[in-house]
Amino acid sequence: MDTHHQHAGDMDPEEFRRLGKQVVDWIADYLNDASKYPVLSRVKPGDIRAQLPAVPPTQAEPMQNVLTDFERVVLPGITHWNHPGFFAYFAITGSAPGILGEMLASALNVNGMLWRTSPAVTELEEVVLDWLRQMLGLPGSFKGVITDTASVSSLVALAAARESIQRTIREEGLAGRTDLPRLRMYCSDQTHSSIEKAAIVLGIGQQGVRKIPSDHAFRMRADLLESAIREDRKNGWLPFCVTATVGTTSTTSIDPVRAIAEICRREALWLHVDGAYGGVAGIVPELRSALDGCELADSFVVNPHKWLFTPIDCSCLYTRHVDVLTQAFSLVPEYLRTAEQGVTNYMDWGVQLGRRFRSLKLWFVIRSFGVEGLAERIRNHCRLAADLAARVDREPGFERLAPVPFSVVCFRCHPAGIDDEAALETLNTRILNAVNESGDVFLSHTKLNGRYAIRIAIGNLRSRQEHIDRAWDLIRHHARALEPH
Numbered sequence: 497m498d499t500h501h502q503h504a505g506d507m508d509p510e511e512f513r514r515l516g517k518q519v520v521d522w523i524a525d526y527l528n529d530a531s532k533y534p535v536l537s538r539v540k541p542g543d544i545r546a547q548l549p550a551v552p553p554t555q556a557e558p559m560q561n562v563l564t565d566f567e568r569v570v571l572p573g574i575t576h577w578n579h580p581g582f583f584a585y586f587a588i589t590g591s592a593p594g595i596l597g598e599m600l601a602s603a604l605n606v607n608g609m610l611w612r613t614s615p616a617v618t619e620l621e622e623v624v625l626d627w628l629r630q631m632l633g634l635p636g637s638f639k640g641v642i643t644d645t646a647s648v649s650s651l652v653a654l655a656a657a658r659e660s661i662q663r664t665i666r667e668e669g670l671a672g673r674t675d676l677p678r679l680r681m682y683c684s685d686q687t688h689s690s691i692e693k694a695a696i697v698l699g700i701g702q703q704g705v706r707k708i709p710s711d712h713a714f715r716m717r718a719d720l721l722e723s724a725i726r727e728d729r730k731n732g733w734l735p736f737c738v739t740a741t742v743g744t745t746s747t748t749s750i751d752p753v754r755a756i757a758e759i760c761r762r763e764a765l766w767l768h769v770d771g772a773y774g775g776v777a778g779i780v781p782e783l784r785s786a787l788d789g790c791e792l793a794d795s796f797v798v799n800p801h802k803w804l805f806t807p808i809d810c811s812c813l814y815t816r817h818v819d820v821l822t823q824a825f826s827l828v829p830e831y832l833r834t835a836e837q838g839v840t841n842y843m844d845w846g847v848q849l850g851r852r853f854r855s856l857k858l859w860f861v862i863r864s865f866g867v868e869g870l871a872e873r874i875r876n877h878c879r880l881a882a883d884l885a886a887r888v889d890r891e892p893g894f895e896r897l898a899p900v901p902f903s904v905v906c907f908r909c910h911p912a913g914i915d916d917e918a919a920l921e922t923l924n925t926r927i928l929n930a931v932n933e934s935g936d937v938f939l940s941h942t943k944l945n946g947r948y949a950i951r952i953a954i955g956n957l958r959s960r961q962e963h964i965d966r967a968w969d970l971i972r973h974h975a976r977a978l979e980p981h
């Protein structure tokens with residue numbers, strides 16, 4: 497009998513053991529020194545595809561060849577999010593404890609759709625989410641579920657918000673109804689695009705999203721929210737939901753959640769809070785006030801895969817209204833009926849049936865670093881960002897473009913005598929491109945009130961002062977070289 501029959505068609509366990517050790521060794525070396533690779537991949541579009549056969553192998557290949565190709569073909573096409581010089585978007589970390597959790601979750605390969613399809617998946621998820629809730633200082637009435645991303649968490653939350661208005665939308669849909677005014681939801685002009693996408697998916701439509709202007713510090717203007725809701729009601733809209741953000745995507749600004757919550761209470765609207773990035777700041781005692789008012793939210797999302805050192809993907813959605821959430825989503829066919837009473841069947845909490853064992857890696861991360869260890873790591877990122885912001889402020893010819901509540905700094909090179917926005921954008925784009933070509937750091941950009949901003953997001957565990965120094969040196973060097981003289 498060949499080995500495939502002996503091992504039910506899978507790899508020989510001894511070969512797995514040998515290759516597994518080799519892979520773990522590779523990961524350990526990688527985590528130890530990801531900076532030996534250029535942080536931003538240097539391949540051109542199509543380069544990777546051109547090296548891959550267009551048709552699949554007919555015959556089995558030795559795994560060793562596959563691993564060789566991983567290094568030879570795949571790795572050059574990787575932009576290294578684990579590189580300490582990764583400062584683009586929101587920098588993240590695949591921490592070692594999180595990777596171990598992810599490996600074991602893959603090995604178990606359980607599907608946590610029902611309590612009985614793995615009781616530990618459901619119960620660990622409930623407990624770890626309750627730990628995180630306590631770590632953030634949110635009330636015990638908040639119950640959670642893990643999804644893949646904040647986009648999906650918010651979609652699920654906004655579906656619950658839509659369900660909460662009790663207009664039989666679940667049964668009858670939205671289209672062609674004369675008994676139902678058009679629904680309206682609110683967010684700010686700084687809100688992440690996932691909220692608008694959710695509106696598209698939920699049949700609210702982009703016109704059903706009203707973006708409230710933000711103030712000089714990119715926070716939603718609560719006074720304008722209130723007048724917008726009043727105006728909409730007068731014009732026949734049916735307002736149902738407001739999304740506030742703790743840590744907006746461009747500048748990490750914090751909306752006035754308490755004031756917004758008060759308006760939502762008066763107007764009987766669902767309050768969803770997007771804390772995808774900034775929510776974890778609640779773990780740090782001196783930053784806890786950033787979550788002021790979040791205890792009044794109807795739903796709240798925070799992503800451990802952003803700033804809590806948990807490998808992507810892992811997003812936590814909390815709500816005070818599990819009954820509404822399950823009313824929106826529970827649909828149990830005969831073949832999924834189970835007899836257990838008083839258990840959570842997470843398939844009733846969202847769109848997907850099959851669910852990965854994501855709480856395992858989060859449990860590993862929280863236990864391995866401890867709450868104080870996590871707080872210290874987040875605090876350190878904020879310290880590094882505050883120090884960088886101070887350096888930007890001191891540097892002639894540079895201008896900071898937003899306050900720094902957490903660990904992201906937005907700024908631009910603004911030489912004396914150049915005030916044309918298009919010229920400043922060209923200059924700063926060139927600086928950014930030159931810096932990113934170095935391979936040492938990777939930064940991204942945004943636009944703030946029409947002004948092009950270079951953005952440094954500190955969020956990787958391995959980013960230290962020296963890596964920020966390198967980014968800042970490169971920026972000043974290229975600014976000097978590119979500035980018109």
Ligand SMILES: Cc1ncc(COP(=O)(O)O)c(C=O)c1O
Nearest residue numbers: 645646647688690744745770772
């Ligand atoms: C504030 C905010 N919300 C939501 C998201 C979307 O996150 P995800 O990629 O988990 O869907 C982001 C992404 O950066 C974000 O910054």
